[in-house]
Amino acid sequence: MRPFDTVVVVDWSAGKRAGPTPQKDAIWLGITREGGSLEPRYCRSRRDAEQALELLISQETVAGRRVLCTFDFPFGYPTGFTRHVTGSDDPFVLWDWFEAQITDAEDGSNNRYDVAENLNQMFDGIGPFWGKSHEDSWPDLPYRKAGISFDLFAEKRSCEGLSKAASSCFQMAFPPTVGGQVMMGLPTLNRLRRMTGACVWPFETWHDADVVFAEIWPGVIEKAVKSRLAQDGAEQIRDRVQVQLLADALARLPVSRLAEHMTDVPPIAREEGWIFGAGISDELNALAVAVSSVRNDCFALPQGVHWTPVDEALTMLRERLLPVTTTETVPLAQATGRIAAVDVTAMRANPPLPNTAVDGYGFAGGCGDGTHRWPLMKERAAAGDVPITVPHGMAIRVLTGAAVPEGVDTVILQEDVTVEEGHITFHGSLKQGSNVRRAGEDVQAGDVVLASGRIVTPADLALLAATGVSHVSVRKPLRVGVLSTGDELVEAGEPTTSGQIYDANRPMLLAMLARLNHQAVDLGRAPDDRDGLRAKLDAAAGQVDAIITSGGASAGDEDHVSALLEEAGAMGIWRIAMKPGRPLALGLWREVPVFGLPGNPVAAMVCALVFARPALAQLAGAEWAVPQGFDVPAAFEKRKKAGRREYLRARIREGRVEVFASEGSGRISGLSWAEGLVELSEPAQDIRAGDLVRFIPFGSFGL
Structure with missing residues (x-):
């Protein structure tokens, strides 16, 4: 059975038109497309919902996506x-x-x-x-x-x-x-059925239908809904939560199980209708509970692990984190830097018609050696002209980019032609099809021109526009809060007392996040006070999708970040086998991922680039990106011990890579001096000048 690409859950209402503010007991649409949850839609009335559903189904089918659209009311009555x-x-x-x-x-x-x-x-x-x-x-x-x-x-x-x-x-x-x-509901459903050509399960043969309507009862995932409401708080609108969870659960039901469930209905269902999910509520509840993109144990390490290799840590993050962002559709001009939520296909071919690659003269067929003379039409073909027909044996003046006229398949450059007395003359052979671009030789209609998870570039906009795409479904920006911890920190420019330092990490991390196209949220500073830090984290959990802290991530008396995450029961102190960095506190606070970075600025930046950057990208819905490195001759010497991966602040001068004079984690000047990092793998190394070493420019990290 062909899987459903888009699942819609409709929470219906028989009441009057609701107000403009989203509220309970109204109409809500839960939508999951290609495995990604879209922001639930609030509809004020049945007419609004009918129009929204007709437009949604039309857009999905035009894009080639198969739709399962479910409604929370019976499609039939008891037999008789x-x-x-x-x-x-x-x-x-x-x-x-x-x-x-x-x-x-x-x-x-x-x-x-x-x-x-x-x-x-x-x-x-x-x-x-x-x-x-x-x-x-x-x-x-x-x-x-x-x-x-x-x-x-x-x-x-x-x-x-x-x-x-x-x-x-x-x-x-x-x-x-x-x-x-x-x-x-049935009158609306009847009109939608006619307008969209949908097939209704289980009344009709649904196996090959592009759009299938089915009846659903939201109560089949009541356990999951109660669990989510308990986590999110009473202020959540139950209907909104319910449609989103149910759409996600249905979308995650294995195709084989889906086909089995939809086929295994009794004959009476042909008259009475049938509730999709009847008899498999436990499976749907489990899927709805599992929809949460991060689990309480997602940062847990296997027992007995004391030092985690860098690649192993990255693999665990890649396997355990899923996107948490919802999606929205934006005009092409607003898509740069955003993350594609689904594969985007070409609406038409590029070029849409055969066109000329040069200024010259077009005719049919190639020519062998010798002198050739063709009568020339008075008309010409330029870019944007409607193609005309050229009679057999005639030539026509064509300009670059013009649609090739009917009866033309070859173009000769104007520099190779003599024009006189209404004819063109040229010497030599010319292969049939010369200087003509074939229709669709760049992109065919229906080809994927933008892959899900790709960060949209200006070049992507050119390709999308050329293939007729005007709007793109993108992920909403990931909201990442940055919090510095420590009694010793003060804001730059404020007066300091003995023992205090300026907070360097927070402005650095906020700027990094902005360059990485996330929505950076300044959470300020928290003192070395557990209750105060708890209040900061509580407030942040309600407004961001992820949190980055610096300081307090180890296991000392004043390391309150790791202590609170441990207290919450969702904590892992990853002692990474790397330099600088080592302790990295990872955990969840009220379902929000927390990345606890070291307090030293150099270690904080390196850990943010190596670990937080790809993890946040995955939470945002982007592809997991491995930074591009280059093997470059060393302009330094170093003897490295085995066991840890090391990152050195570095830059390239005259084709060789040099490293900062000091490896100390507190030497912030080295971050400003550097243009990237030299990555030295775990084995022992004795590096001499001229040896090839791996250099990763900051640009490869997205900075």
Whole structure:
């Protein structure tokens, strides 16, 4: 089965138009595209939602992405109801009936209680519909369920029992108001089905459909929703959290399991409909819980590990971290420096038509040796002209970039031609197809022109524009907070007392993050006070996606960063086998990754470049990037012991790399002096002048 590229979860509402501020009990769309979560969409009304869904589905199908769009209301009624109302067992006949009966104004006012009352009049006795907003209105619609027998058909469908859903299609008021949602949802669904050509599961053959509609019950992931709300706090809108988690869980269901679940439905589902996820709630809950991009143990090291090699540490980060950023679609001009959220395909070929590579004259067929004379048309072909037809045996004046006219496949340079008396004359042979660019020889329509995870460059914009792409789905910038710790720190320019130093790390790290296209957030300084640091981290967790601290990352009495992360139960002190750096505190604070860097500026910068830079890029949704290094003759001598990887501040002069005179971690002047780092691998080395060493320019790190 072909997998679904995009999953949409629609939380429906039968109420009136909601306000402009996102709120509960409104309509929410959860969207996961190519495995990446998009920001949930808030829709104020059913009309807004219908337009948004039609546009979304159209955009996805044009882009070649297969869509699973799920709605949280029943697609059918218990067996026997549809036949009693319409005379047919076909559920789509009932959809048509509701579309014809329901009226829905712009403000959300509707006649659902009138329709429910009219339906009750088709049956003997009381019901089956019950519940209303005003007890004294609609006399044939009972206020309570008491007295309704459900003799002709069951109160609930078969799938409700399997999924343990408490809802009933006949309850019009009092939570859960599923009956009202069905009446207000089926007309919309019927129109969307016609407009988008969607196939409805399980009523139709869905296996090869580009768009599939299915019914969902959000309660199948209730455990995961409660867990997330407990983590995020009561201020979160439950509906928003629910649609996002459910879309992510459905998108992560293995294709084989998805196909098995969608195929394994009983015959009764063809009339009543079926809840997607019924019977596999445990699997979906587990997937929804696992959606969190970072786990409490993601920074844990294997038991017995005391010194972690650099490559092993990088591999663990690469395998354990996933993107945490949501996506948005921006115009092409705003995409530079952003991270592509999905693969972008060419809307048309480049060039779209065969065109001329030179100024000259076009005709059909090549020419052998000798003198050739062609009659010349009065017309000419220039860039932007609509292609005309050139009669056989005639030539036409063409300019560079012009679409090749019909009847032309070869162009000769104007410098090689004599023009006289309405003819062109030239000597020598010319191969057929010369000086003509083939249609699509650069890019074919449908080719991937921008890969997911790539940072968009100005050159990418040229390619995207040339292939008809006007908007790009990109990741929102990763918000990274920077916090310095230590009683000894003061802000540059402020008065100091004996023993105090200026905070050099924070401005350095903030500037680095900005150069790396992250949203740098200045969290200020925290003293060597555990409660004060805890308050700083608590406040930061609500506004950033990751935190970088400097200082307090080791295991001393005043190393409060590592102590608090240990206290939170999500801590790993990675003693990296490298110089400078060694202790690197990695952990989570309220689900936010924390990178605890050493306090010495040189060690802080090196650790940030080597470890935080690629890890943050992956959290932001970018590809894992290994910095490009170059083998350059050394202009220095050094004897290195085995065991640790070393990074030396370095620069290139006259084709050779020289290193800073001191290796001390406190010598900040060496950072300003350097243009990159020399990387010396773990084995012992005896480096002599002229030996090749690996030099990594700061530009390879993105600075």
